[in-house]
Amino acid sequence: MNKFDFLYDKSIICLNCEHTFVTKKVRQGTQAVASRDADFCTYYKEQAGNPVLYTVCVCPRCGFSFTEQFSSPLSAQARKHVQVKITAKWTAKEFGSVRSLRTAIAAYKLAIYASQLTDQPYSVKAGLCLRLGWLYRYLKDNAEELRFLRLAVEQYEQSYVHSDYRVGDKEMSEVRLLYLIGELNRRIGEFDQAIRYFSKAISLKGQTIETGIIQMAHEQWSLARETYAQQQKQRVGS
Ligand SMILES: [Zn+2]
Structure with a gap:
């Protein structure tokens, strides 16, 4: 049995350049929950199988990083921003295999930047900042955790004011x-x-x-x- 049997390959179409690429996802229902914090941060018996590590998809061709919650299609304006600010500076990096906490953190930072450039809903930006905060909590990096929880609060407050909290998250x-x-x-x-x-x-x-x-x-x-x-x-x- 492979140590990472709980992962499978999923084909994704890039929201920006439409390139098809493969990324890992965690098979649903394979991971046993060990505990959950009051802000819903979840610990699994096998933390390597935490689905949060694999939420962000990073397009290897254009560098655009996104989740299934991102609104699409992107506007012409948004694509132009991505071209100038991301793709023009992009050197191919590998995010499609097994991810460490550090690799997942890098993927979330790319997705947060992409969400700002393409003007995603507050709820989407908030969800990314919250999960990035959790990744730092797993690493016991308190200062960085609080930095991203603060950003998450700001975005969730905006999401409440603008009532966009059901976008992409039916549970919310x-x-x-x-x-x-x-x-x-x-x-x-x-x-x-x-x-x-x-x-x-x-x-x-x-x-x-x-x-x-x-x-x-x-x-x-x-x-x-x-x-x-x-x-x-x-x-x-x-
Ligand atoms: Zn792409």
Whole structure:
């Protein structure tokens, strides 16, 4: 048995240059979950089989990097930006085989850049920043993790304001988004914002069937309030 049997080759058509290339994906249902953090960051028994490593597709020909959530087709304007800013500087790199955390991180950074150049929905940019933050969490690189969680919060807040959070992510409901913005704010130390968003999530209690999220919002709201109160006390004391 091959060590990487859980991977398969998927043919992808580049959203930019239409070149067909092969990238690895994780077979659905083959990976056992070990644990999950409150912001949905998931740890698998075999972290090498974490599907997050393989979410981004990198076109070896033009360098355009994207996920299945990207809107297509790209506008003529967007293609022009990609040509000048990415393809003109691109030297072929291999992203189509087994990925380490470092390789996955490089792929996400390319995709974030491509998402900005082609004006993707806030929800798409937010999802990329969040997952890149998780990759740094797996590496225990706290500073880089927080840097990308901060960017994710900004994009998710915009996604909430502009109501584009269902684009490309059918699982994302209003209550889940509010909860997630709360939790990410808590993690970056913005406790007052965290409390605000958890309260907004809790206020949807009677209007959602996602009672698990309401429960989590209650728990994380208490946690954020406790930490915030402690922090205020220390400030007064110092
Ligand atoms: Zn391409």
